[in-house]
Amino acid sequence: MLFKPERLKYVRKQIETKGCVFCEAVSRGVGRDSLVLYADDTVMVVMNKFPYNTGHVLVLPRRHEGELPQLSPKENANVFAMVQRCVKVLKEAYTPAGFNVGMNLGASAGAGIPEHLHVHVIPRWNGDTNFFPLIAQTKVVVETLEQTYDRLIPYFDASRS
Numbered sequence: 001m002l003f004k005p006e007r008l009k010y011v012r013k014q015i016e017t018k019g020c021v022f023c024e025a026v027s028r029g030v031g032r033d034s035l036v037l038y039a040d041d042t043v044m045v046v047m048n049k050f051p052y053n054t055g056h057v058l059v060l061p062r063r064h065e066g067e068l069p070q071l072s073p074k075e076n077a078n079v080f081a082m083v084q085r086c087v088k089v090l091k092e093a094y095t096p097a098g099f100n101v102g103m104n105l106g107a108s109a110g111a112g113i114p115e116h117l118h119v120h121v122i123p124r125w126n127g128d129t130n131f132f133p134l135i136a137q138t139k140v141v142v143e144t145l146e147q148t149y150d151r152l153i154p155y156f157d158a159s160r161s
């Protein structure tokens with residue numbers, strides 16, 4: 001058999017995922033270097049390299065997929081369960097006043113990386129703004145990405161789940 005559609009699909013997938021920052025990060029595994037906090041067969045959590053606020057994390061299907069309707073029921077369920085877990089973790093770690101949780105689907109909707117679905121989980125404090133925490137009269141914790149990573153990673157240890 002000369003034509004193998006499955007093989008073709010595989011090759012195309014390799015091309016698509018190449019250059020995807022999320023797939024590249026998870027290929028390096030969980031760690032401070034990749035900023036990946038958690039990864040299993042269906043879901044992963046990575047810190048946003050350019051956080052809107054301290055503790056800004058992204059929850060993604062492990063599979064390189066940009067279309068929300070294309071997620072399997074299992075991926076759907078696991079991604080949302082992980083969003084819940086991240087909210088719980090961030091509440092414990094930072095006691096923010098609230099959260100923004102959401103997705104931008106497509107570049108025109110503001111998605112920076114539309115080809116790989118990701119749910120933003122962003123802690124909010126009274127008096128912060130979308131992009132820069134105001135110094136005055138807030139409880140915003142300003143940390144480096146590494147400090148945030150070190151603070152959050154214990155919550156994602158298998159032993160604590």
Ligand SMILES: [Zn+2]
Pocket residue numbers: 017020021022023024063064065115116
């Ligand atoms: Zn990807």
